[in-house]
Amino acid sequence: MKKCIYVLLVTFFVLACNNDDDRSSNNEPTLSGSWSVINVIGGLAGIDDNYEEGVIVWNFDEQTQELTVxxxxxxxxxxxxxxxxxxxxxxxxxxxxxxxxxxxxxxxLSILTETSLVLDEGAFTSDGFQLTFSR
Incomplete structure (x- = not known):
């Protein structure tokens, strides 16, 4: 009987343990990759311009810390x-x-999600601009 209990306990602990390495550690949103500018708002003139995806693309490379526009x-x-x-x-x-x-x-960096990015130069407090991006 003791042997059976030990086998059950060992089996339970083996099955209950999980390998954290198997889980994706990239659950946090990241800048890495391509982002399309879809809106620019702000400035002294009070602009509010929309753009189709793909017209203005910012591609962030986190390894080299280079941005290709x-x-x-x-x-x-x-x-x-x-x-x-x-x-x-x-x-x-x-x-x-x-x-x-x-x-x-x-x-x-106001907003960063998997599909949305908002960068603000101070559009609402000075003559800066706010850029909205999507993936």
């Missing part, structure tokens, strides 16, 4: 984000605020 906007607008090119970036976390620094431009 492909800006195919041909419309005449006041501001549509960064020009096409490759930029260095870094993420700065202070207290509860997260900033994204691209070259010398500081954006407040």
């Amino acid at each position: 492909t800006n195919n906007n041909v419309e005449s607008v006041i501001y549509d984000g960064l020009a096409s090119g490759i930029y260095s970036y870094e993420i700065l976390i202070e207290d509860e605020n997260t900033s994204l620094i691209i070259d010398d431009i500081i954006y407040n």
Whole structure:
């Protein structure tokens, strides 16, 4: 009888244990990958411009900390984000605020989910712009 109880206990512990390595550690949203600018709002002129997905694409490479921007906007607008090119970036976390620094431009990282990203230069407190992205 004791032997049967020991076998059951060992079986229970073996089955109850799980390997945390099997779980995905990437449950947190990430900048990595391509994001399409879908809206730019703000500035002194109070712009509010919408863009189709794929017209302006920002591709973040977290390994090299490089941002590749492909800006195919041909419309005449006041501001549509960064020009096409490759930029260095870094993420700065202070207290509860997260900033994204691209070259010398500081954006407040307002929202980051799997499908939505909002970067704010101070659109509502100064003459900055807010850019909204989607995947």
